[in-house]
Amino acid sequence: AQKVTQAQTEISVVEKEDVTLDCVYETRDTTYYLFWYKQPPSGELVFLIRRNSFDEQNEISGRYSWNFQKSTSSFNFTITASQVVDSAVYFCALRGEYNFNKFYFGSGTKLNVKP
Amino acid sequence: EAQVTQNPRYLITVTGKKLTVTCSQNMNHEYMSWYRQDPGLGLRQIYYSMNVEVTDKGDVPEGYKVSRKEKRNFPLILESPSPNQTSLYFCASRPQGTGANVLTFGAGSRLTVL
Numbered sequence: 001a002q003k004v005t006q007a008q009t010e011i012s013v014v015e016k017e018d019v020t021l022d023c024v025y026e027t028r029d030t031t032y033y034l035f036w037y038k039q040p041p042s043g044e045l046v047f048l049i050r051r052n053s054f055d056e057q058n059e060i061s062g063r064y065s066w067n068f069q070k071s072t073s074s075f076n077f078t079i080t081a082s083q084v085v086d087s088a089v090y091f092c093a094l095r096g097e098y099n100f101n102k103f104y105f106g107s108g109t110k111l112n113v114k115p
Numbered sequence: 116e117a118q119v120t121q122n123p124r125y126l127i128t129v130t131g132k133k134l135t136v137t138c139s140q141n142m143n144h145e146y147m148s149w150y151r152q153d154p155g156l157g158l159r160q161i162y163y164s165m166n167v168e169v170t171d172k173g174d175v176p177e178g179y180k181v182s183r184k185e186k187r188n189f190p191l192i193l194e195s196p197s198p199n200q201t202s203l204y205f206c207a208s209r210p211q212g213t214g215a216n217v218l219t220f221g222a223g224s225r226l227t228v229l
Contacts, residue, residue: 045220091157101165103218105157
C-alpha cells in the first residue's frame with residue numbers, strides 16, 4: 001500500500017523563525033518519487049521539489065531545504081527564516097514506479113507565519 | 116503560457132442537476148487526472164487518463180464520469196450531484212513516461228451542491 005502521512009495539521013510561527021514540516025511515507029516499491037507542493041491562500045497548487053528514491057542527497061533552495069531519509073521513510077521540509085509569504089498549506093506526495101499513474105497526497109500541513 | 120485551465124472556477128448547484136467541469140491543457144501532455152480536495156483528507160484521485168480514449172478509476176470514482184475524446188481536454192461529469200460532492204476539484208496533467216514527471220495543476224474549481 002502507498003500512503004503519505006503529514007501528522008502536523010497546522011503550525012503557527014512568528015516571522016524569521018525556522019520551521020520543519022514532516023512527511024512520512026509508506027511504499028513497497030523500490031523506485032518511487034516524492035514531491036512537495038505549496039497551496040497559498042489563493043488556492044493554486046505550486047510544485048516545489050521532486051526527489052527519487054535513489055537520490056538521498058539533501059537539497060537546499062534559498063530558504064527552503066529538504067531532508068530525505070530512506071531509513072526512516074521521511075522527506076521533511078524546512079523553511080529557514082520564515083516569512084509571511086510562506087503562509088500556505090503544504091502537501092507531500094508519493095508516486096511509486098510500479099503504478100505511476102496514481103499519485104498519493106498527504107493531508108497537508110497548514111503553516112501560519114505571523115508578522 | 117503553459118497551463119491547465121479549468122471552468123467554472125466556482126459553482127453552486129442543486130442536488131441532481133447534471134454538471135460538467137471542463138479541463139484543458141496546452142502542453143500536449145498524454146496524462147491527465149482529476150482530484151478532489153477535502154479538509155483533513157488532502158487530495159484524492161478521482162479518475163485519470165493515460166491518453167485519448169484511455170481512462171481509469173482513481174481512489175474515489177463513485178458519482179463521477181470522465182471522457183477523453185481529445186488529447187487536450189478531460190472533462191469531469193457529475194451526472195446527479197449530491198451534497199457529499201461539495202469539494203474543491205483540481206485537474207492536472209503531465210507528460211507520459213517515468214514517474215518522475217511533475218503534475219501541473221489547474222487553478223481549481225470550487226463546487227457546492229445544495
